[in-house]
Amino acid sequence: MRWSRGAALPAGVLVVTVLLMVVGLTVGFESFNGKGFVARIVIYPVLMLAVPLAWWWRHRGRGVEPPWGAFALVMTPFLVDVLGNFLDLYDRIEAWDDLNHLVNWFLLLWGIGLLVFPTRESVARPGLTVLTVAGVGALLAVLWEVGEWYVFLKAGVESDGLYQDTIGDEVLGTAGAALAGLVVLRRRRRGAPVRVPGDPSSPTT
Template sequence: MKRVPWWVPVLVIALTVGQLAVAEWAPGIERFADKAFGARLIAYPLLMLLAPAIWWLAARRRTPRPAGLWSTAPYGAFTLIMLPFLVDVTGNSLDLYDSLVWWDDFNHFFNWFLLLTGIGLLICGPVRPRWAVVLVVCGLGAILAIGWELGEWWTFIRHGTEIETAYEDTLGDETLGTLGALVAGLVVARVQSSRDRISTARSSSPRGT
């Protein structure tokens, strides 16, 4: 599989932060009102950089001499983890949450699929048996879906205009996020199984003299 270059996740971060800055500081844009973009401007970049930071610390502990370490970094997985934040901000910038009835539901399913696929590719390499990958990824997705909904409630729902419909919407979002994580788990398990077969075939093939 072709490696994703380093500039792809950097571009995703730049596009996300740029839109957040416009949402926070450009005056008079109604669709950005009461959606805690000040908090997102701080939280989103930090969350997007969390996976690369953890990967770097773990790689440093495994490799005493980390020269050239970033040349082997899993930029594809990093990009998948970062994309949901860009999708969410872009949906607000284009007013898709208000103009498309199905966008919010689709967003929760698809973004959790992207996020948990990236996380699964990072952490599930050693997980055996491979069917357990599905449980690990889906379980993490369910936990993150609950945490996300708690964050939304704390930042803008509890004092906003959506409090009357928040309960039903929260249940739906958590369910869709978990389903997206389930699909991600199936994809990651399939990818890891394919990698295992390729590795086994290479190790068992006769070596030339």
């Protein structure tokens, strides 16, 4: 995978996310307690790099410019989640968790949608495009909630109302993904590129 100025944005998102977790764990932030951040500091970077590495494996040797903008969209929800815990926004703002599930899934599936549907021609069937993006988002929302169930319920932390919270989070995540599907469809049908700020050579995807 070739490095370019466009890579600065996703790389910056990754670095800031890791630094926030390192600082929070080192200082011993109370807002990190019981949230599985010892595991997250390993899992989050792996998840953030999974999509770029998968893209690179598929396109290796083809000389194609990586879609840095889409990568940044996929990575940003992890930064938002860590920042929310770093600033203790989950406890200070009642609606923060719900807002996160809606917005983060929108950003995540916007990025994934641009990768799955890389051209105008790939969205020839609009309904299928939106349904695919929404469906992937729903699946990822379920997998995420399974992970939270393991961390919180198994550890005996935040178990009150966990089931109701899980259902709500899955609905919000799916709604965010559906919105992302509509955005992907609209941008691809207009042929609009996703450009990384400050990089005029940023690719279409």
